[in-house]
Amino acid sequence: MERGALLLFFLAFGVVGQALTPTTVLTAIDQARLKAVFENTQPFTDIASAHYSILGLKLLGGGVPKAPEACTFLKNKVDTKNVQSLFYATAATKALGTCQIAGGDAEQVLTTAINESADVATLYYAVSALSNMGLKFNSADVLKSLEAALKKDDSLLSSVYALHIASQLSAESDVSLYVDSVEDLLAQADEIDESYMQFEGGLSVTSLFIDGAYKLANRAKKPPTITEDKVVMLANYILSRKHTQSNKNGYYVVAALRTLSENQYHVPVAVTLVSSVAVSGADPNVKVKVTNLMQGSLGKLSVTANSATHMEDDAVILSKKPFTASSTDPSLYELNLMQTKPAPGFYTIEVNVTPSKEDKRLIGTEGSEVKVKVTTEVTVVNSEMAVMDRDQSIASKSVKVNYPGKVDRVVEADHHQLIVFKFALKDKATSKIMTAHQTFVQLVNVKTKQEIIFIAEADDNDVYRFELDVAESAKEHFNSLSGKYTMSMIIGDAVVQNPFVWVVADLQLKFPETADGDNKQEVVNQYAKKPEIQHEFNKPEKRPPLMLSNFFAALCVLPFLVLIILWIRIGANLKNFTFSLGTIGFHVGLGGIFGLYYCYFLYLDMFSTLKYLTLIGVVTFLAGNRMLGAIAKKRA
Structure with missing residues (x-):
């Protein structure tokens, strides 16, 4: 994970000088x-x-x-x-x-x-x-x-x-x-x-x-x-x-x-990496341009790698190493980093610049940094596969695997057994054992093409060990689907030049029978098209009988009939009604409001009702105000 963090840092910042350099x-x-x-x-x-x-x-x-x-x-x-x-x-x-x-x-x-x-x-x-x-x-x-x-x-x-x-x-x-x-x-x-x-x-x-x-x-x-x-x-x-x-x-x-x-x-000096970020035996030179901010030449300079530090362990691999000036470009300088035989990884090179003739204008001549990574090719060594009894941990079957070859027979294992695979990675350039950031074991069902990925972990001696407990992993990873699986190793790293997928062996795995009777055919067809789900809305509640609805409607009208009867009993009359615009407009508007309430009850929504109510209400208010003014004037 540490190397992965360094990679993210490197990609985020690329070639970045210290805080006070361009x-x-x-x-x-x-x-x-x-x-x-x-x-x-x-x-x-x-x-x-x-x-x-x-x-x-x-x-x-x-x-x-x-x-x-x-x-x-x-x-x-x-x-x-x-x-x-x-x-x-x-x-x-x-x-x-x-x-x-x-x-x-x-x-x-x-x-x-x-x-x-x-x-x-x-x-x-x-x-x-x-x-x-x-x-x-x-x-x-x-x-x-x-x-x-x-x-x-x-x-x-x-x-x-x-x-x-x-x-x-x-x-x-x-x-x-x-x-x-x-x-x-x-x-x-x-x-x-x-x-x-x-x-x-x-x-x-x-x-x-x-x-x-x-x-x-x-x-x-x-x-x-x-x-x-x-x-x-x-x-x-x-x-x-x-x-x-x-x-x-x-x-x-x-x-x-x-x-x-x-x-x-004040002329800031910019040191920028112009060669590939990756340095290897095939491409060993770190190339930098030393220019002003418009990438113009600053004349003849002496450029020195003050230090080159391995970012993972802070190991300094060189000190006071001069760059070589290019014969074709006066602003281009080269350094063969691979002469120091650095270990694969990320490095920070601190660059100092000194003009051949004193130039007080130049600033930021010390402490510029460029970041590179040393890459290498790897190979797999000491690879071995074994099938063990999970109770006694005794190897019943063992086979050597030579990279990039494949086991020449199908390796069989059932739910009473473990599959153990060991291997190590070797740097081709230095012949040293190393680790990689990405080391995965991939198992693919030959029939269904289902993929299962595991992580291979390295021990203190940088030897990787992958262990598959057939019984424990049956349901969690394989859905208890017995059959033939292809086992492959996936190796990759930011500093590995030759990431690869290595087909190691074919495995015949037999998982225990499931107690709940899982549908194996359904597991096999897990990527098949599923039936369409038809959404059903809630059914409306059953309406009451028509007779009951009419009865309650009559009860609603009854107070209006009682009102008419009471008006007759107390002697209400229309003698004071005047056929003026205000009087007629008010009563028509009031009737319109009651009619609007009726329409709202039947089919209008709230927003439509409010829109119509605003229009009718304004007319009714103005007409009513005029009517009441006329009544007050008449009484006075």
């Missing part, structure tokens, strides 16, 4: 997929999607297909009166290189937008658009407007925009306040599992922060106040979003990773 990179396959995402937005439908698509393709190092058409689209769709629209258009045209948005009204709109009443986002769009167009602006006015805007709104996004604005100001401008704010902004980020860091707002805000912090650092010629472990955590979060299918999110992923791969201060 978990993965934006591979060539990832970049091709994101490029397709950007290209699929064409033909463009709006200026924002065109902006993200064109800039994304530019960052990936590819040109924009049909660039003239893209330029025409931007010129036709840009709203020269809208600052944000100008920002999108000018950034895209700058990326195209051969396209230019005309100045004139646009310059006036952008310059006017820089004022003390503007918000931070508007200032960011205006300053960036002017920079994209190569137009000058007054840095002092921008600083003054920015300070006023931040006093009104110092939210996280506004503060991140401020980093971008400050990075575009003139060399004479004092931006130290914004350089120092990087550390304060970073304190607002959320850490996840000590490996990831993100800002509230997700990918876009996190990417804008990374890009803005390093652009401002270049402008101030001072490293950003971000610790190396925080840089790696931010990178890991961005990398966790690399599978996005959104045009906008794809741009933010590429923009942040490009910044972290090419800035002058």
Whole structure:
């Protein structure tokens, strides 16, 4: 079970570095997929999607297909009166290189937008658009407007925009306040599992922060106040979003990773396994790529396997073993792990990276880990089958079984006997006895094809023993169905190259007769189609006699007749009845309600009744209110 747990762990995490090393990179396959995402937005439908698509393709190092058409689209769709629209258009045209948005009204709109009443986002769009167009602006006015805007709104996004604005100001401008704010902004980020860091707002805000912090650092010629472990955590979060299918999110992923791969201060080093996870005698080399986050080369490096540790028992099989650089790919390095003759299992290789020439930009050069598994071929040895008397435990019949052969006769056993099968597994490479995670004994009824699976357990000497008590297992596993069974061994493991099913023998089993007279034919046909079950609803109760029903109906009408008689006795009359709309409407509505109750009793359901009652009740209420008002007025 321990090896199974290690397998699950390995499959779940694959190649994962320590907490403060990059978990993965934006591979060539990832970049091709994101490029397709950007290209699929064409033909463009709006200026924002065109902006993200064109800039994304530019960052990936590819040109924009049909660039003239893209330029025409931007010129036709840009709203020269809208600052944000100008920002999108000018950034895209700058990326195209051969396209230019005309100045004139646009310059006036952008310059006017820089004022003390503007918000931070508007200032960011205006300053960036002017920079994209190569137009000058007054840095002092921008600083003054920015300070006023931040006093009104110092939210996280506004503060991140401020980093971008400050990075575009003139060399004479004092931006130290914004350089120092990087550390304060970073304190607002959320850490996840000590490996990831993100800002509230997700990918876009996190990417804008990374890009803005390093652009401002270049402008101030001072490293950003971000610790190396925080840089790696931010990178890991961005990398966790690399599978996005959104045009906008794809741009933010590429923009942040490009910044972290090419800035002058912090470049995380990623060590990724590019060879097969499985290492064997036929394929002994562990191959890793040592690159930046965009899988770009970092130049000549010295790569060393600091250690290789067996995950099952923490045994260290090598130390300070150098990788060999590939002659064709400067970022590819190889290590022959099988030279140390490792035992089969899972291994963690800790990798250290040292640049040939000192490069202070590189971070995460120590402690990167790759995980591999050493596999081997196994064979079965010392296999023996015996039939014993279950009371005396004396072997009455015994036979040797040579893998991959099969016992040449049918092994017979009845309910007075036990079948015992012993075997061991041997590593072909080292000739050592070993165990496997999956060792099953399968018995298949030749006639019914019913399968029964048992687990073979290994003893302290790693020898497997399977024991079948014919009498005890008869009803629980075999349904007391005597007959011929095929016995097979199923061997498999994550580190076994040659998992196999070995047909060991044919068994003739005779189980004791069942006392309750089980239907053997029914057992044989247990997978046959069963008869359809016909559901029967409860029969309605018998109705009472018609005479009794009529009698009770008459009793229900009797109170109404008594009412009429009493009205006559007390002198009731219709002299005060007026033929007005309210009076007639009220009495008709009241009669309608009683009629509705009658219909409900006969055939209406509750919901239909309530619907009709609402309609009749409203009319009756309004008419009754009018009638009572008329009576009160007449009496007054």
